[in-house]
């Protein structure tokens with residue numbers, strides 16, 4: 501009898517279908533509760549636009565950066581999927597299978613719960629891709645550009661290293677802007693010229709960003725000149741030329757700046773280097789210098805034997821004339837007589853290099 505009583509107390513029936521049940525949801529069994537509920541819904545066919553050149557995706561009325569094709573297909577399905585608003589803790593597995601170049605069959609499995617009742621569902625949908633060239637790619641292929649960055653050097657030709665560094669800076673800046681969503685921040689083309697390089701940019705803003713990044717590295721300055729090139733929708737269209745000038749002096753140049761002979765270490769807004777007469781550090785605002793002239797390059801230096809050190813002066817053997825010359829001893833000199841040192845001959849005399 502004990503057993504019978506216990507059994508009656510826990511035994512319950514679903515009022516709707518009459519079957520046994522232990523757990524009830526809204527007073528009916530799980531089957532009855534979820535029976536008329538849909539966890540996920542999807543159109544039979546989902547359409548999406550992808551750029552075949554760069555993988556960009558047309559979404560919410562504009563082109564946006566895309567990813568791998570399968571990921572984009574999955575995102576199309578997700579965007580079109582209707583999920584029951586009451587459902588919680590949803591787990592989804594979306595499996596795309598390519599049918600041909602523009603169609604995918606996509607299987608979706610979903611799990612979740614509604615008011616605590618576990619529910620799962622599965623469905624199949626098809627994704628149809630419309631391959632369309634995006635705004636950026638059509639501009640690039642059409643030769644469109646908004647600005648030109650003309651990289652030159654002040655009173656000299658830029659070196660090959662400087663130009664290739666400028667190009668890689670420009671590419672980095674463009675890539676960063678694109679990552680941030682400026683899809684038109686592309687480099688349309690580059691043109692190497694005897695006097696420098698021209699960088700054609702798809703976005704005016706990018707031209708300025710490139711100039712700033714190059715100046716951060718090399719110093720120098722830029723000016724911009726806009727040119728009216730037409731009209732679009734009643735607005736004037738400008739193309740901007742950025743005249744970028746790398747500084748006249750570079751690391752390793754021997755210059756005379758207002759009477760001080762310096763080996764240049766850096767030149768931008770400031771000129772920094774080593775005063776070759778005293779060996780002291782030199783640092784001046786470039787614009788404050790009245791008279792600056794290049795005397796030579798570190799590469800012009802020759803080896804010479806240090807003959808004697810006498811207080812503030814030293815004697816070296818000129819490697820060409822074999823005459824003994826006396827010059828001021830710079831602070832950095834720590835070589836014993838009899839050894840070789842590097843000297844550079846300039847219009848302003850002979851100097852020891854550190």
Ligand SMILES: [Zn+2]
Nearest residue numbers: 514517529532
């Ligand atoms: Zn029931």
Ligand SMILES: [Zn+2]
Nearest residue numbers: 551554634637
């Ligand atoms: Zn594209």
